Amino acid sequence: MSKVYVIGAGLAGSEAAFQIAEAGIRVNLIEMKPQTFSAAHQSADFAELVCSNSLRSNQIENAVGLLKEELRLNNSLIIEVADITRVPAGGALAVDRNNFSRLITEKIRKHPLITIERREVKALSEFDLDKDFVIVASGPLTSSSLFNDLKKMLGADDLYFFDAIAPIVDAESIDRKKVFAASRYDKGEGEYLNCPFTEEEYESFYAELIKAKTTKVEAFDDIKLFQGCLPIESIAKQGKETLLYGPLKPVGLIDPKIGRQPYAVVQLRQDNQAGSLFNLVGFQTRLTFPEQKRVFSLIPGLEAAVFERFGVMHRNSFLNSPKHLNLGYQHNRLSNLYFAGQITGVEGYVESVGSGFVAAKSLINNYLNIKPEELPLYLHPETILGGLAHYVSLAETKNFQPMNANFGLVPGLDRSELKQIKNKYSLKAKGRRLRRQVYALRALSHYKDVKEETQNLNAQE
Numbered sequence: 001m002s003k004v005y006v007i008g009a010g011l012a013g014s015e016a017a018f019q020i021a022e023a024g025i026r027v028n029l030i031e032m033k034p035q036t037f038s039a040a041h042q043s044a045d046f047a048e049l050v051c052s053n054s055l056r057s058n059q060i061e062n063a064v065g066l067l068k069e070e071l072r073l074n075n076s077l078i079i080e081v082a083d084i085t086r087v088p089a090g091g092a093l094a095v096d097r098n099n100f101s102r103l104i105t106e107k108i109r110k111h112p113l114i115t116i117e118r119r120e121v122k123a124l125s126e127f128d129l130d131k132d133f134v135i136v137a138s139g140p141l142t143s144s145s146l147f148n149d150l151k152k153m154l155g156a157d158d159l160y161f162f163d164a165i166a167p168i169v170d171a172e173s174i175d176r177k178k179v180f181a182a183s184r185y186d187k188g189e190g191e192y193l194n195c196p197f198t199e200e201e202y203e204s205f206y207a208e209l210i211k212a213k214t215t216k217v218e219a220f221d222d223i224k225l226f227q228g229c230l231p232i233e234s235i236a237k238q239g240k241e242t243l244l245y246g247p248l249k250p251v252g253l254i255d256p257k258i259g260r261q262p263y264a265v266v267q268l269r270q271d272n273q274a275g276s277l278f279n280l281v282g283f284q285t286r287l288t289f290p291e292q293k294r295v296f297s298l299i300p301g302l303e304a305a306v307f308e309r310f311g312v313m314h315r316n317s318f319l320n321s322p323k324h325l326n327l328g329y330q331h332n333r334l335s336n337l338y339f340a341g342q343i344t345g346v347e348g349y350v351e352s353v354g355s356g357f358v359a360a361k362s363l364i365n366n367y368l369n370i371k372p373e374e375l376p377l378y379l380h381p382e383t384i385l386g387g388l389a390h391y392v393s394l395a396e397t398k399n400f401q402p403m404n405a406n407f408g409l410v411p412g413l414d415r416s417e418l419k420q421i422k423n424k425y426s427l428k429a430k431g432r433r434l435r436r437q438v439y440a441l442r443a444l445s446h447y448k449d450v451k452e453e454t455q456n457l458n459a460q461e
């Protein structure tokens with residue numbers, strides 16, 4: 001009798017195991033925590049959010065918001081729990097990280113068809129791939145023995161880049177007299193705490209930030225930083241003004257004390273439901289811990305901040321997937337082997353969940369010997385789930401880089417097609433906004449009637 005295994009109970013692996021079990025198939029979920037922890041994981045629970053507690057936008061006219069909605073419509077475990085454990089974050093879906101992981105772990109533990117094994121998988125030879133089905137969802141910090149085994153087996157190129165994670169501070173240590181609560185352009189209910197800088201304060205902060213000591217990273221010259229997650233000090237070194245157009249941009253934020261936009265702003269986002277922790281938005285860093293304390297305490301409102309977690313640098317490993325995987329995240333040659341999550345070259349929490357979902361669906365069809373006559377909806381190229389699957393399996397292999405959800409992944413529309421859909425739904429938006437709304441409605445209309453979504457979009461105009 002064939003067995004089904006999922007390696008890694010992270011975001012992708014938890015979603016995959018749950019979907020497989022919900023299809024009536026027994027599955028073994030293998031997780032190395034708590035015996036072994038990667039450099040970023042700290043909790044024994046599943047689906048741990050290792051950095052930000054935000055799953056990013058929850059609006060369908062944003063590609064990652066649309067991806068969430070597609071997953072919601074497909075009964076995703078992770079998005080269901082994210083909705084239950086959400087904390088206020090304007091138009092974003094942010095969660096209480098501990099409750100989020102705890103609830104997912106509980107739901108998986110209670111599932112009658114999921115068996116949990118707490119151990120590290122060191123090599124794929126532990127499985128009989130002629131008979132058993134395996135999803136490798138061990139993440140960007142896959143343990144080195146397994147990653148080396150994969151490289152040997154796949155002949156995969158040594159692809160990796162470095163990322164950095166942002167610090168978290170204790171809410172009670174924030175000076176409330178200095179910061180103000182507001183969301184950019186008043187979207188939401190003032191869920192962020194904003195630390196406003198005068199020009200002089202910004203100058204002093206900037207001067208210290210660019211000369212602060214950073215941690216040494218092995219093979220320093222080889223570091224490939226992912227542009228979407230640059231450390232704050234690297235952005236700062238691009239020029240004095242660069243931060244003012246990036247993580248410290250003040251636009252859309254009015255400080256009630258001065259009645260206008262401050263010179264610069266650092267935003268703090270609530271990190272847990274109790275509201276006792278806040279993270280520094282966009283402050284991924286590789287400054288040494290004492291330097292983080294010294295320099296970030298120059299941020300107005302954080303002079304006496306207690307740092308509950310400092311930012312760190314980490315290694316992020318991924319395969320050259322277009323060489324090895326097909327549209328269903330299935331290995332080209334070994335048909336019982338699947339990959340899911342960040343290790344496939346999707347980038348981000350929700351994207352990892354999405355690939356876990358698709359890999360599970362592909363495995364289920366394979367296991368049950370179902371051959372769909374048409375491309376399943378979750379692989380439709382006009383959806384973000386489908387767009388990501390196409391990217392991972394068909395992108396250029398020479399410079400393959402991880403990819404976030406974005407509308408560049410779905411087929412474009414010329415003017416007349418755009419106009420046609422605009423008229424069909426009587427959309428009021430214009431320009432780029434209209435295009436994004438049209439992409440969103442086009443994707444969702446594969447699943448359902450989009451009357452309600454259309455009304456909501458028009459109501460915002």
Ligand SMILES: Cc1cc2nc3c(=O)[nH]c(=O)nc-3n(C[C@H](O)[C@H](O)[C@H](O)COP(=O)(O)OP(=O)(O)OC[C@H]3O[C@@H](n4cnc5c(N)ncnc54)[C@H](O)[C@@H]3O)c2cc1C
Pocket residue numbers: 007008009010011012013030031032033037038040041047048049050051052053054119120121122137138139140141142143146163164165314315316340341342343347348349350352
């Ligand atoms: C430090 C860091 C910060 C990040 N910050 C963000 C962010 O803020 N926002 C965002 O959207 N994305 C972020 N990412 C990217 C990505 O979204 C996350 O890494 C995400 O958790 C990936 O999901 P996953 O399921 O692929 O891997 P993971 O969630 O990492 O899950 C993999 C699981 O596999 C287990 N495992 C590893 N090796 C083995 C083995 N050999 N045997 C058994 N179990 C094993 C691990 O313990 C882990 O539980 C970050 C990545 C890193 C590394």
